Amino acid sequence: MGNGTGIELKLRQSWNKYNLYNLYRQTGREPQIRGTPTFFQQKWAAKAKTRSYHGEHIPEKKWVRLFSRRLLSAVDMPPEYLAAHDGSEQAAGRGSGLTTSNVTAETFSKVPALSTQERSRRRPLFGDVNKLLSDQFNNMTPYMQMTFAPLERRLDTAVFRALFASSVRQARQFVIHGAVTVNGKKMVHPSYQLNPGDMFQVDIEKVMYGTGVQKAADAHKRLHENLEARQKKADKALQNAVKKLGGNATAEQAAVEGETEGEKPEAEAEAAEGEAAATEDAGSLTPEAQWKLNNRALKFLLKDVKKILKNNPKELSAKEKKQLRLFRADAKRFLSHPEKSEADVVELIDELQLQMKSHELMRESFEKLDLKEGQAQSQVEDGAEAEAIEATSKEAEAQPAVNREREVEKGLEGLSDEQKTKAKKIIGDAKLSKEEMRKLARLLQMDEENPVDDSKPYATPWRPRPYMSAFAFIPRYLEVNPNICAAVYLRHPVARKGMAEVPTPFSYLTSQLTHNWYLERG
Amino acid sequence: MAPRLSAAATPLAPVVDACLVQSCKSKSAPFVRSFSSTPCQQKMSRARQQMYQWLKGREGSEFADPKGGPRYLGPLQDQPFPLNPLFRSQPVLDEHTRELIWDKVMGRGESLKAVSAEMGVDVRRVAAVVRLKEVEKQWQREGKKLATPYAKAVMSMLPKTYYREGEKNLPHEPVNEIHVHKLTMQQLFVPVSESRHFTREDAAKAFHDTMLSVDARSPQPELINMEREILEGKSRQESLAKFKEATQKEEDKVARRIVQEQQREEKATTRVTTDRYEFRFKEINADDVGRNGRSRKGTGWRYGAPFDDRKRGLVKIPTSVP
Secondary structure, three states, rough: OOOOOOOOOOOOOOHHHHHHHHHOOOOOOOOOOOOOOOOOHHHHHHHHHHHHHHOOOOOHHHHHHHOOOOOOOOEEOOHHHHHHHHOOOHHOHHOOOOOOOOOOOOOHOOOOOOOOOOOOOOOOOOOOHHHHHHHHHHHOOOOHHHHHHHHHEEEHHHHHOOOOOOEEHHHHHHHHHOOEEEEEEEOOOOOOOOOEEEEEEEEEEHHHHHOOOEEEOOOOHHHHHHHHHHHHHHHHHHHHHHHHHHHHHHHHHHHHHHHHHHHHHHHHHHHHHHHHHHHHHHHHHOHHHHHHHHHHHHHHHHHHHHHHHHHOHHHOOOHHHHHHHHHHHHHHHHHHOOOOOOOHHHHHHHHHHHHHHHHEEEEHHHHHOOOOOHHEEEEEHHHHHHHHHHHHHHHHHHHHHHHHHHHHHHHHHOOOOOHHHHHHHHHHHHOOOOHHHHHHHHHHHHHHOOOOOOOOOOOOOOOOOOOHHHHHHOOOOOEEEEEOOEEEEEOOOEEEEEEOOOOOOHHHHHHHHHHHHHHHOO | OOOOOOOOOHHHHHHHHHHHHHHHHHOOOOOOOOOOOOOOOOOOHHHHHHHHHHHHHHHHHHHHHOOOOOOOOOOOOOOOOOOOOOOOOOOEOOOHHHHHHHHHHHHHHHHHHHHHHHHOHHHOOOOOOOEEEHHHHHHHHHHHOOHHHHHHHHHHHOOOEEOOOOOOOOOOOOOOOEOOOHHHHHOOOOOOOOOOOOOOOHHHHHHOOOOOOOHOOOHHHHHHHHHHHHHHHHOOHHHHHHHHHHHHHHHHHHHHHHHHHHHHHHHHHHEOOOOOOOEEEEEEOOOOOOOOOOOOOOOOOOOOOOOOOOOOOOOOOOOOOO
16 A cells, blocks of 8 residues: 555565565555544554465454454563562552662563664655654563464464475465374364464475475486486596506406407496496406506596595585585496495495505505515504504404405516506595595585485475575574474463564554454444 | 357467477477466566666675575564564574583483573473474484485574583573463552552452462472572572472472373273274273263263264364374
């Protein structure tokens, strides 16, 4: 009413941007009084305005039945005050018109006061009726703002207030679709009146859908393209490596390689299987050739990761995040997990670590070839020690690793010095320090928490929808645990000195007129 | 059924053909057809333009992608609605504080009231936090995935209270809040002699004979007693220990009562397990139905007594969920 365009602007219980803009430009303000609107007209306008926000999906008849003229409020009575005074000091000396003490319960209160710090100062609107009242706000209990308190008891409104849905209508849909439980029992009535102590819980998938960014049609097309390209590249690199090594190898191994080549077309169709086959083939190579193959694969794997690990894990760019995801897919392939497997991050990292460790031990064996026998022994012990520190539980696995290292040492005895130096040069790129490994694990864990998943109905990785922060507040009558998307309705909303708990975008004057309308006293 | 298109509109066949052609041309594109036959406006209206100007401007873009920390529309820092300074976004307990509350209650076995008094959190909230945390822990044990990204995003948008153990902390909320009773909302004029010691109890009596005073309605009477003892000259530590003991004792009593209740219930029922069901038999008293046979306490349906649970006009929505 009265915005000049002839269109009735309404505020809604919703997080959308139109609503945000309407809130910003103070759509719900009391209009400047022109002419002589009657009290009835003012009340009507106020009621229409407030009802379009508070339960516009509820028929008027039902709301009228819910309306209660008994507005709840509470007073803070600090125990210190109640212990120190029995209340008689309030009356003392009043008879003679004296005020002998200024002791009140409020002076004992330690609860932090509401902020009075202004963020921005906007030019006050001309003829702002609300301004006249606002001076007294800090000293009164705003009962009128509690007019719509009975609606806050409704299940759908509570779900919305607990930030589990982006609008009341969505919350209502969640309830009707059976995604909400009250005290562990499915509740399909959005108008269920919560009782103090009731716990309601919303399906987390629904919450993520309601509060997350909407899914675009081909959001992860690029990522999938990249993944495919990467897989091809990895296959090619492996093929090349095998071919190269085949040149040095004996005829026997060449035959094995031939088999590998033969398998390749199949491997491209089913990458994981092919990869496994390739590694198996590599197993039949000499230890040296196997090591080289492994080295190549590791180098390829860790190419981008090294760069990522140098940065702050909290401030990864979109590209780096993508690289991390690609790395994960690669690592799965490298460790010959099936592509679709739901491998745990911890598992993945552990395996990778084991791989690297055995790789590292092989490197040490190269170095040892230059050194004397005794020193080599001590290094083996060092390696064992490092392992013991890193994970005591893996001691059983460490033993075969050491065994393998001995085997490798035996196999590499025939290597020339030239080859050894070359190998050492390569190794530098194919290892991660313990610290880097830990960091990588953390990064992958973070990615695991919020993964890319096309099967979800919302954009993944999950992000809060735009403009959510302006609406993010949880009133005190709810206790919310966002981790499990559950909340407890502690008590009915109350008014206190200087503040009412019912979230309403309207000024005191508007609420007052509305309350008067529903009192039905002319 | 007649086609929805009017006779004046283009005949159906070419439209269908066109659609077919289109669908053949691009398999990926869904079947697109607008619902409205009115042409969309060529120009954006001025109001719409202004809206986008604001949304894309400095202020609007701040809301679109927040930099961390709460950010509201209102002129005051914690005011979400610009027109209503009487509603503020009050801080919530942060993750660590909730974990600490759970640990204090479930791990160290402190009483709810003691935790409430120490941390400045309402007793009901303490209980709720513990209850919700328990569910969370259960989920973790079961290996159910939590809504971690959502929780992180939400907690970063909300103002929070932090509680650090062993430091001086501000209370989260008043722990001893008293509801304003309906009877006390009237103004009374009670003539009393000047010499009379007119206390809170007397004031309550003046409102109504059965009205209780604030002290009696307090959720933390032990805390008031503690403060009283301190004022009388006892040391804080001593009376705090006494307070903790008293609250502990009270809670133990409640727990014992619940256990007893369960035991009594168990004793009264006979369980017979078959391969499909577990039958539970209880002794009932036929006189429980009362004189007119309609008492709520009665068991089962009585012949001739109307059973209203499916009647038209009666509300079927449950009023409580046990």
